[in-house]
Amino acid sequence: MTSIKVKLKEKDVAQLKQVCKEFNNEAGELINVLHKAQGIFGYLPAEVQEIVAQELNVSVAKVYGVVTFYSFFTMIPKGLHPISICTGTACYVRGAEKVLDEFKQQLNIKVGETTPDGKFSLSCLRCVGACGLAPVVLIGEKTYGRVSPDGVKDILKEYE
Amino acid sequence: MNKIKVNIDNTIVEVDPGTTILQAARQIDIDIPTLCYMHLGDMGIEHKPGGCRICVVEVKGRRNLAPACATECTEGMEIETHNIRVLNARKTVMELILSDHPSECLLCAKAGNCDLQTTAIKMGIREIPYQGEQSTYKEDTSPAIIRDMDKCIMCRRCETMCNEVQTVGVLSAINRGFMSVTAPAFERNLDHSECTYCGQCVAVCPTGALTEVDHTNQVIRHLADPNKVVVVQTAPAVRAALGEEFGLKPGTLVTGKLVAALRRLGFDYVFDTDFAADLTIMEEGTELLERLNKYLSGDKDVKLPMLTSCCPGWVNFFEYHFPDMLDIPSTARSPQQMFGAIAKNYFAEKINVKRENLVVVSIMPCVAKKYECTREEFSVNGNPDVDFALSTRELANLIKRANINFNKLNDEDFDRPLGESTGAGVIFGATGGVIEAAIRTAYEVQTGKKLEKVDFEQLRGLEGIRSAKVDFDGLELSIGIAHGLGNARKLLDDIRQGKSQYHAIEIMACPGGCIGGGGQPLHHGDSSILKARQRAIYEEDANKPIRKSHENPYIIQLYEEYLGKPLGERSHQLLHTSYFDKSKKLIEIEE
Numbered sequence: 030m031t032s033i034k035v036k037l038k039e040k041d042v043a044q045l046k047q048v049c050k051e052f053n054n055e056a057g058e059l060i061n062v063l064h065k066a067q068g069i070f071g072y073l074p075a076e077v078q079e080i081v082a083q084e085l086n087v088s089v090a091k092v093y094g095v096v097t098f099y100s101f102f103t104m105i106p107k108g109l110h111p112i113s114i115c116t117g118t119a120c121y122v123r124g125a126e127k128v129l130d131e132f133k134q135q136l137n138i139k140v141g142e143t144t145p146d147g148k149f150s151l152s153c154l155r156c157v158g159a160c161g162l163a164p165v166v167l168i169g170e171k172t173y174g175r176v177s178p179d180g181v182k183d184i185l186k187e188y189e
Numbered sequence: 190m191n192k193i194k195v196n197i198d199n200t201i202v203e204v205d206p207g208t209t210i211l212q213a214a215r216q217i218d219i220d221i222p223t224l225c226y227m228h229l230g231d232m233g234i235e236h237k238p239g240g241c242r243i244c245v246v247e248v249k250g251r252r253n254l255a256p257a258c259a260t261e262c263t264e265g266m267e268i269e270t271h272n273i274r275v276l277n278a279r280k281t282v283m284e285l286i287l288s289d290h291p292s293e294c295l296l297c298a299k300a301g302n303c304d305l306q307t308t309a310i311k312m313g314i315r316e317i318p319y320q321g322e323q324s325t326y327k328e329d330t331s332p333a334i335i336r337d338m339d340k341c342i343m344c345r346r347c348e349t350m351c352n353e354v355q356t357v358g359v360l361s362a363i364n365r366g367f368m369s370v371t372a373p374a375f376e377r378n379l380d381h382s383e384c385t386y387c388g389q390c391v392a393v394c395p396t397g398a399l400t401e402v403d404h405t406n407q408v409i410r411h412l413a414d415p416n417k418v419v420v421v422q423t424a425p426a427v428r429a430a431l432g433e434e435f436g437l438k439p440g441t442l443v444t445g446k447l448v449a450a451l452r453r454l455g456f457d458y459v460f461d462t463d464f465a466a467d468l469t470i471m472e473e474g475t476e477l478l479e480r481l482n483k484y485l486s487g488d489k490d491v492k493l494p495m496l497t498s499c500c501p502g503w504v505n506f507f508e509y510h511f512p513d514m515l516d517i518p519s520t521a522r523s524p525q526q527m528f529g530a531i532a533k534n535y536f537a538e539k540i541n542v543k544r545e546n547l548v549v550v551s552i553m554p555c556v557a558k559k560y561e562c563t564r565e566e567f568s569v570n571g572n573p574d575v576d577f578a579l580s581t582r583e584l585a586n587l588i589k590r591a592n593i594n595f596n597k598l599n600d601e602d603f604d605r606p607l608g609e610s611t612g613a614g615v616i617f618g619a620t621g622g623v624i625e626a627a628i629r630t631a632y633e634v635q636t637g638k639k640l641e642k643v644d645f646e647q648l649r650g651l652e653g654i655r656s657a658k659v660d661f662d663g664l665e666l667s668i669g670i671a672h673g674l675g676n677a678r679k680l681l682d683d684i685r686q687g688k689s690q691y692h693a694i695e696i697m698a699c700p701g702g703c704i705g706g707g708g709q710p711l712h713h714g715d716s717s718i719l720k721a722r723q724r725a726i727y728e729e730d731a732n733k734p735i736r737k738s739h740e741n742p743y744i745i746q747l748y749e750e751y752l753g754k755p756l757g758e759r760s761h762q763l764l765h766t767s768y769f770d771k772s773k774k775l776i777e778i779e780e
């Protein structure tokens with residue numbers, strides 16, 4: 030749940046409406062429209078859900094119901110530096126879980142959340158194809174290999 | 190149509206194709222328990238999500254038990270509804286539901302009237318073996334309704350009422366698994382949603398998850414205060430339903446007992462909202478004629494149809510959803526609020542009591558009235574015209590609490606002057622009644638002739654949308670009627686598109702009108718109960734010596750002594766109101 034008002038950019042809103050139109054503004058396409066919407070905005074703030082509701086002529090409550098039902102959808106914006114931890118088999122075996130726990134503890138957030146200052150967000154990834162470097166952590170565009178729980182603090186320091 | 194024969198618990202029953210096992214069983218009075226199924230016969234609403242699994246039965250030849258609400262009968266089917274296997278399965282399902290439900294029946298507002306509790310008692314549940322973690326939600330209190338989602342069992346009946354019947358769209362299922370409940374968008378509180386407070390969700394909720402805000406204790410406190418004069422008004426639909434709470438047959442009129450009970454409870458004056466309904470007709474009827482005559486003489490500024498405005502649920506609905514049409518409804522306040530304004534001004538002066546020391550309580554079939562009396566425009570310096578609105582259910586509880594033997598009470602009569610009413614005031618309680626009452630008066634005022642037949646059968650009934658023509662001595666008036674907000678929306682959409690043919694439209698938020706109000710004794714989806722209440726209303730009308738509002742001697746006196754004439758200056762100040770655009774948009778767009 031979010032109570033912060035978000036100002037949407039006009040061009041994004043136009044794009045969103047275009048997406049709705051591509052799906053013939055059909056209520057039955059709600060999930061597909063939300064998928065695309067999350068692609069545009071990175072997340073689904075209340076305002077975006079209201080526009081989708083309006084365009085597809087369904088109630089906002091219903092849209093919110095769908096957003097909260099599927100874990101894929103999120104109402105929380107990604108952090109400035111989105112952290113993704115690979116939990117593919119290779120990484121997992123080499124201790125990704127512990128690395129993840131360390132990130133959670135350092136940042137005091139859960140997977141899928143963003144720090145209150147908006148700086149970091151935490152998510153998990155399936156295999157990124159860099160198994161040789163396992164366990165792998167991505168922060169923004171940058172890749173970190175062979176990360177150990179002890180190294181987490183130093184990595185975060187780079188972004189202070 | 191060929192009938193299908195099935196065998197239920199060793200009884201053969203013939204049913205139409207498409208009939209479910211649950212319906213077939215009900216035809217032969219076999220009660221299969223269910224917590225989610227809901228069938229509102231005449232409204233064509235059947236809610237069968239098959240979600241609660243309490244209604245499972247054994248069908249011979251099938252490996253798994255079948256949900257009776259969602260399984261259709263087929264020829265020769267053999268069904269057992271209460272064998273050991275079924276009972277055990279049901280018990281397990283029940284125990285699972287209860288594992289995530291607070292065990293606080295002793296303190297719950299719904300206790301004694303809760304389907305979950307009744308079913309658990311019937312099943313002999315004595316312990317809950319699965320002790321799961323209880324999901325907890327913040328309680329949401331609005332001016333009229335409390336949502337306590339810890340008690341939600343996800344039957345989703347409220348969703349059907351809010352979305353399909355009322356088309357308000359406030360409630361939706363959210364989250365998944367044990368965390369799943371129904372909620373407004375973004376889990377905002379109801380008073381930050383577009384909720385109309387019609388209370389139809391409250392009326393169907395099988396548990397204490399949705400209840401009306403209880404004002405009984407505040408009323409008791411005022412009754413006990415020697416410095417306060419406490420006046421009570423009772424809405425028309427209450428007398429046609431209250432008896433059900435005391436075991437009387439649906440449709441039993443209890444007007445006299447109701448008055449007697451209110452006196453026993455200590456109200457200083459027992460008055461009737463029907464009086465204010467007569468007053469509403471004077472104002473609204475005059476307004477209709479004024480608009481009609483201007484329209485007929487070619488005045489382009491006048492808009493028709495005129496819509497009635499006595500239902501606060503409906504008023505909320507158009508303020509949220511049709512803000513572009515705020516000039517179409519009549520400006521007349523609801524009878525509840527007209528009564529309040531007259532009581533706190535005219536009557537207070539008459540008995541020489543200061544406004545602050547006069548407490549006005551109303552007994553209403555309605556949940557929305559609780560909200561209505563808190564609207565700012567209906568108060569003077571923070572003192573509301575109506576202090577508290579109790580539902581029919583709350584009054585029944587209060588009478589029981591006071592140990593009054595309701596059924597043994599002798600009939601008593603309302604106090605004067607605000608207790609005298611006509612048959613026209615009574616029929617406000619049923620769909621079509623307001624417009625019929627208005628026509629009885631408008632006809633005589635417009636034509637100058639006496640109306641010989643006051644019964645307008647063509648305006649009565651339970652179909653969701655009705656239309657009728659009424660002959661005004663050569664002028665044909667076209668009347669529309671809708672009850673249930675989904676039906677109202679259809680008529681409203683027509684008006685918006687310029688397609689409406691009507692001169693006047695009556696709208697009531699609740700299916701059936703106030704007799705089916707959100708604050709009435711629960712009818713558990715049995716529409717024969719609504720019909721019985723409706724009959725009672727028209728019976729009371731037929732028994733009244735006076736049946737036209739403008740002939741009510743105390744109304745005549747009120748205009749002579751105080752108000753002047755309908756739509757006069759004082760009337761405007763006390764009896765009319767204006768509406769607000771409440772559609773809210775969150776969206777802010779950056780250039």
Ligand code: SF4
Pocket residue numbers: 334350351355357358359360383384385386387388389390391
């Ligand atoms: S009171 Fe009426 S409008 Fe409000 S949530 Fe319940 S059904 Fe919907």
Ligand code: SF4
Pocket residue numbers: 340341342343344345346347348371390393394395396398399
């Ligand atoms: S709030 Fe009541 S009616 Fe609505 S889903 Fe929950 S238990 Fe059912």
Ligand code: SF4
Pocket residue numbers: 386387499500501502503554555556557558697698699702703704705706707708
């Ligand atoms: S129809 Fe009657 S009970 Fe229902 S909201 Fe309107 S006034 Fe209240």
